[in-house]
Amino acid sequence: MMGTVVRNIHRAEGGAIAALERLGVATVHEAQGRTGLMAPYMRPLWRGARIAGSAVTALCAPGDNWMIHVAAEVLKPGDVLVVACMSENTDGAFGELLATSIKARGAKGIVLDMGCRDAAEISEMKFPVWSRAISARGTVKATLGSVNIPVVCAGALVHPGDVVVADDDGVVVVPSRLASKALETATAREANEGEKRARLASGTLGLDMYGMRESLQKAGLKYID
Amino acid sequence: MMGTVVRNIHRAEGGAIAALERLGVATVHEAQGRTGLMAPYMRPLWRGARIAGSAVTALCAPGDNWMIHVAAEVLKPGDVLVVACMSENTDGAFGELLATSIKARGAKGIVLDMGCRDAAEISEMKFPVWSRAISARGTVKATLGSVNIPVVCAGALVHPGDVVVADDDGVVVVPSRLASKALETATAREANEGEKRARLASGTLGLDMYGMRESLQKAGLKYID
């Protein structure tokens, strides 16, 4: 299976992607039944980015970023590059030159289960990166992986074309066929939040707003003064 | 013992709390004989907060934040909510809505040995949070824990009503009965620091200022040119 590049993938509809981006990771994750979240060790290089896009996937060998170069060619504007690694590795597989390159190709950001380098330069470019580490260690270009195959990245399964949403809370993957449903649920969910927020801000307790008192009592909670 | 909520707790005196807050974690920790510090994996969500308050404690099951809702009701203005977990867990037990709620109830901040979500929103609210992780993963409300019982949070024992001091250096717990003594020692300690700082800034060595040369020599230190 290694050594395969799939050029054309099915992408979700742009409007859905834009809407999911606006909703953000926590809301989208909740809306799709708490599935698809990457492990919390995936952290943004700089705070404040929020992106969504179609996943172009790459699977790399540890210490090797050859497939990122291969993936760059099949990226389309608005995509998010998702890089998985065959085993746990923190080497700096992605740096300023690659950031310049995939930005020029239209990528909205990169999510990589490896390390990132040139942290200062990429932060200044405001190019969005989520990675498991920052490391100056360079990588070789010696071992084939694949591009646009299904990968497991930071514990989440990603198919090419899935919608990847990333912000300060982490990274969540929405299967492309479920994107519109997730959007619908998330939007409904968000509609509620404003009202909830207002009530809580005025001092109403979650215990009352969510009606938890009865179930707590049934579960046996005892109060002592 | 699970399933108990203690409504009323003894809190330390407000003046002592305010003074401990001003002194900060490193000084207070030092002043009370280097006890009560939480493990360094507890990090602030955003840099620059410094708080102190009486601990209201909650013990949660992994992946479950029910007891945070229960604890919200017994919080009083100026308290700090301390959330321990029955086993290691990074799920996002605390998010923007809960932050809105406990802020409205007067909480000064939260210290939780679980994850925090809505990182961007809570940072913008400037609500102080110390947690072991940032994670968008939501939690259930299914398993009883307790509120206002003694808990071990990030390796530190916390009794309800203890003073919790937190800043960029981490989180320290001052047993309520020792708060005034800790304050006294810390204040004395701080009084010294200005003069020490001035001497060191002028180039005096710690070796001389602290009189270490003799003990180093006794211990057998050898100099080679």
Add this chain to the structure above:
Amino acid sequence: MMGTVVRNIHRAEGGAIAALERLGVATVHEAQGRTGLMAPYMRPLWRGARIAGSAVTALCAPGDNWMIHVAAEVLKPGDVLVVACMSENTDGAFGELLATSIKARGAKGIVLDMGCRDAAEISEMKFPVWSRAISARGTVKATLGSVNIPVVCAGALVHPGDVVVADDDGVVVVPSRLASKALETATAREANEGEKRARLASGTLGLDMYGMRESLQKAGLKYID
């Protein structure tokens, strides 16, 4: 070997050090054949510092910072203090007073495989620190180590007088006898980067710019539409 302080060390030439500082960690690391990089758990206390200087080394016992005080005396303006620890330890061996002291002695920064405290104060001073942790826990002055012996710090071998370069990407060590050669290679390497960056920014692929297509094909890469 414990209990030895070497007062005088051979330092690299100042011009080379200044040039390596300007080039930064990733470029220098690359230029010297990807050697000498510290592990990526070494993180800057605050973002944006970039320093280089001659290493003065200290080896401390866990939970003990005595040798940092000893090392302060042998520091010369422009040096970087490198602190290794006999076993894994995160205690706050370095705080504001020590920062004031070694800054007054002319140190450009510190790299310590232990913890740092007074994070807010040191960040405000803009004194550069790279450490494995932030921890308020104070340390004792009870056990001898050594100063200016070769140490392994965060996985990298550091001889006294080696050039240490540190920035947001981490910390790299350049053996003093190789400093001018590393500089030469790094400078040559950097000269190339501007042109490469421009080509990539204009949409040229790394595949073409680096001429990878043939080797990928030889390795057996297959494209599927």
Add this chain to the structure above:
Amino acid sequence: MMGTVVRNIHRAEGGAIAALERLGVATVHEAQGRTGLMAPYMRPLWRGARIAGSAVTALCAPGDNWMIHVAAEVLKPGDVLVVACMSENTDGAFGELLATSIKARGAKGIVLDMGCRDAAEISEMKFPVWSRAISARGTVKATLGSVNIPVVCAGALVHPGDVVVADDDGVVVVPSRLASKALETATAREANEGEKRARLASGTLGLDMYGMRESLQKAGLKYID
């Protein structure tokens, strides 16, 4: 998607499973292009077991083993139960009573990305277990997950009915549709090993047996006496 149990799954053919079991994890992993391996933190409870079977999958909430009970009903003799968890968790979701139960239902073993308890008793029963931890902490039965859906377990994607091979080297997953091909490749591979082993045992170097000298020279390897 949560809250679904699929009763009937497609299993690989028994002969292929038996053959893969005999070949073991390292050979099978190699044979299928180094894919499908779980992370190395998955360790056997006791050394010396080697099993293969069709995967019945369960996805549990952290601190909750309800779905293991549900999965027990849909197990068939010869199956291997694969338990994934919604977030990182080490609680003892599997103990002696469950081991007794699924053994009685014919399960050959269990692979769980959570903790195992009753380590002594299960080891004495010689029931094969691979887990991320040993922990006495019990779990609740409060939150729905699913049974026989695709899961990511210890970084590997597992579809129900995939062949799971486990031994002292860890756990590998063979997609059911690829089982016969993997078997074929693995068998061919193994046929070679005896001869290779004999040559190496007689002192032949891998350099010569694998013909590496030329490629090493091309890559620039230099020998110094």
Add this chain to the structure above:
Amino acid sequence: MMGTVVRNIHRAEGGAIAALERLGVATVHEAQGRTGLMAPYMRPLWRGARIAGSAVTALCAPGDNWMIHVAAEVLKPGDVLVVACMSENTDGAFGELLATSIKARGAKGIVLDMGCRDAAEISEMKFPVWSRAISARGTVKATLGSVNIPVVCAGALVHPGDVVVADDDGVVVVPSRLASKALETATAREANEGEKRARLASGTLGLDMYGMRESLQKAGLKYID
């Protein structure tokens, strides 16, 4: 508070201790409401030991085992020495000579949140040890801690005189005043287990034996063929 040795402590009744030992960690932990368990990184040096005894506690500085020597004097036959550390540390604070010493004083075993050395020799002596690491690194005797004060060891609060139970599943702490109640509950619990085991061994499902089908259905579990 550092620098205190409490000579005399209240110990639980011997019969209760012996009974808790026979029941083992998992059963006792369950019986006392799933409290008091140490973190699962505490592992036995060798498999097969099961002990219980009254806790004599020691708090050590990292890299320092002075207080273990102090604690040895106040141990009584049948006690278990519990060693906590002021910060995370894996140094070999306990070796063959100390094992010989505290065995001679009647200690049944040691639980230490530091490292153990002389692994082969202590295993051969069959002296029971639970530790967070095996490490040959020796420790100094330079910094005071305390003996027989309450400590947090591997996340569990231990008061002197509490009953510590340890086996292949880990370590659990039973507050001395709750020992007889824990024993009672554990015994009742165990009485049930034989019958449960027999039913499960005969193929009865936990779903039926525990009557879970209704609650699963209420929670919304759906079966698909």
Add this chain to the structure above:
Amino acid sequence: MMGTVVRNIHRAEGGAIAALERLGVATVHEAQGRTGLMAPYMRPLWRGARIAGSAVTALCAPGDNWMIHVAAEVLKPGDVLVVACMSENTDGAFGELLATSIKARGAKGIVLDMGCRDAAEISEMKFPVWSRAISARGTVKATLGSVNIPVVCAGALVHPGDVVVADDDGVVVVPSRLASKALETATAREANEGEKRARLASGTLGLDMYGMRESLQKAGLKYID
């Protein structure tokens, strides 16, 4: 510096090596001033081996074991192969065939800061291995490293020809020029141990045998009844 193989190295004298082997890791580490110990994550594949030999070193890229093959050629009977890795990596760089090969060349064992596979087979061969992980993941032969250069392995500096001692307590490195001195100290140290052991076994306290009471009192230790 990468891509260099040094064929001939200076080895310590055989008698010293044999004596260091008999003394074991903990004693040797202590005897040389507690230096040279590898990190405690280096664990033996099977318990009970104790070896010492001259280090032949190899530096590998992550996920690549090419240099192990190159090193096999320069091994001499009695040597220990020490494999460092350019970045943290757990892949199974060493398996049964390589074990067969280097055993045939006379190697006494291997110490590798990577993973080991074929755990069952190598354990059965009784070939001694210390590694950071067990992992079935195979490695490529694509990137040059070096053989017989100084390396940092698991935090310890190893020069080719240094004496490596390994047993159940871990791995320690004795610089070849210090081997006879370390041996002398270790032997003297060991001579004492028998008598100490006997005294401690008869109930004498370390407090008395080592004369600690006075220094404890000076340090301020207080006893409470």
